[in-house]
Amino acid sequence: MNVSFSSQMVNLLAALLLLIAFAMLSQRRVLSLIKLLAWQGAALAAATFIVAWSTGQQHLYLSVTLTVLLKVILIPWLLHRLIDKLNVRWDVETLINIPAMMLVGIGLVIFAFSLATPISQMAGAFTRSTLGIALASILLAFLMMIVRRKAVPQVIGFLAMENGLLFAATSATYGMPLVVELGIALDVLVGTLIFGIFFFHLREAFDSLDIRHMEKLKQD
């Protein structure tokens, strides 16, 4: 595969990643959010695979395998089972309305792009132009964690942020060292399990997954 074609493919997948980040921001249903998270993982895995193929970095293949196993299959399945057990299929409420959030999102993307331009000029990787997109999807995931009230979408935002971080690492420096990557994968998996337990406790204590109830602890 020649470099210019694979660079175009990575650009396309990066654009897809950003698009999914925006779709998550505007999505109202939890089930669709989980599906989008799986698709974002798939796009990330595909982009990493192309980078691995065209640069011959062996350890990236392992990263692709981890991403597919964890992000595309295991974590969405866990989340799915979790919301089945909690029986929470409500529509997600957002703090600000969706068109306004889109505009804030566009502002964030412009900020991320202008922030990434000087960094990506220093980087030597052929994927450097996607650094801005990676940064933008991290910031969008942040925004999603901020504007969502319920616990499950916040966790999905956290996982999406992690996707963006991995993509930033891939595009700037062809991925992180293997040990770091394994560590992060384990962290995310354990994090999801802990969040699952946390959801049950939250519901037991407040009869709801709305994290605003947690503010009451201070007043008592």
Next chain:
Amino acid sequence: MNQAAGISLQILQSMIVVLAAPLLIGWVNICRAWLQNRSAPSIFLPYYTLGKLFHKDAVIACKASALFRTTPYILFGCMWLAAGIVPSLAINLPFAPAADIIALVGIFALARMFSALAALDIGTAFGGLGARREMLIGFLAEPAMLMTLFTAAFISGSTSLDTIVASLAHREFAIHPSLAFAGVAFFMVLLAENGRIPVDNPATHLELTMIHEAMILEYSARHLALIEWAQATKLFVYMIIGFALFIPWGIADVADLSGLPLACAALLAKLAVAGLFLALIETLLAKFRLFIAPEFLSSAFMLAVLGMLTYFLSLT
């Protein structure tokens, strides 16, 4: 370049767009019927409807002003003008330098303004309601449309549709993520501007939901026929704008007429596929509540802006 050939090809192109527009509507209706398991009407049904309407006597409200009577002709004229500007069969036609993409959006805005004014002119409740809704959709769709067009203009370095088509059709194959974004945004604008299903339903007269139909409720006979024809032409023109921006392959040049048969075949194939796709979308989606429409169009705007931003990103 042969001047006479250019002018005759220009006239041929404008005529084809206007004359074939009801055929496209018929094709979309057939595809919808197939997909929804109904028996399909004839593909020529829109022509029969137009013929029937042209033969009837027009009834006009006694308080209607000249504006109400002239609006159908203005609408039809706007769409015909747009059909002459957008290259569907060949580029470098003599009429093409008359307007660029921004002027084209202006022509559509002119048509929209006149149809809204005519709806208000009669003073019925439905007319006012339809006009207000149409302007709501219009003012949200227009920026998205302009952003989409600007993305293509940035890539080819010109706002003239001819130059855009020429530079996009004759470059070596490259994947432009920005064009993919702009394409999706353009399709969303196309659905909204033409009153297709997720935003408006062209087939019902239900007062709570109708937008375009509410505006033209007072029209009858030849006026109604002209408006419906203009609406069909608008859909056709939007489709060929989409082809020109995103899949311009196969279009002929006026200096080399041997490419014309291929251009006709390509246009026919693209229209058939696009009509089927439109019918598929209309079958899969339900009509949104009116208050979801701003959300839909703001997503289109967001996609178009993202497309433009990713273009700048690929420069670094």
